[in-house]
Amino acid sequence: RKEVEQDPGPFNVPEGATVAFNCTYSNSASQSFFWYRQDCRKEPKLLMSVYSSGNEDGRFTAQLNRASQYISLLIRDSKLSDSATYLCVVNIANAGNMLTFGGGTRLMVKP
C-alpha cells in the first residue's frame, strides 16, 4: 500500500461546479499536510497547508481527518484556470521529516 494515495482522475467538471478530492495517508505519525498544484510541465507550487481545524482560502477549503487518516480539498465555483494536477503532500515526523507526495489528481474544468 502506498503511503499517500490519491485518485488519479481525471475529474472533468463544468465551469462553476464544486469539486472535491480526497487523499489518504497510511502513517499515523504524519505531522504536516499540504496541497500542491502542478501545471503541465511545470514544478509543483504550494496551494495551501492543511490545519487540524480546517482552513479556507477563497474558493478553496482544506480539511484534515486524523481519525480516518485523510485530507480533502474542496474547490467551489471552478474556473478554467483551476485545470491542473493537485498533489497531496504529507510530512512524516518519524521518517526524518521526509515529505511524501501522492500521485496527484488531475482536474479538467471545461467551459
Add this chain to the structure above:
Amino acid sequence: DGGITQSPKYLFRKEGQNVTLSCEQNLNHDAMYWYRQDPGQGLRLIYYSQIVNDFQKGDIAEGYSVSREKKESFPLTVTSAQKNPTAFYLCASSPRAVEAFFGQGTRLTVV
C-alpha cells in the same frame, strides 16, 4: 531574490554517460530533495538530505548518486546504471516539517 535554482533546464545524454544535475538554494533550508516525474505520473523520491554531509535513499535511488558538501547545494548524478533515465527531475528544499519549495526542473532525455 531567494529561491531554488536547477540547471540545466534541458539535458540530453547519450547512453552509457553519467550526467550531473545541479540544484542550488539560498533559502537557508536544511532539507533538500530530488524527485523524478514520468509523464502523467506523480513524484517519486530519489534521494533526500536533512543536513550537510548526510543523505538517505528514497524509493528509486538505484542508478543515482548525490552529495551534500554544502548546505546550499545538492547535485544529482544520473549514472549509466540507470537504465531508463528520461524523465523530469525536480529538486526541492524545505525548512523542517513545513512546505517544500521547488526548482523549475530539469528535463533529461537519453538520445
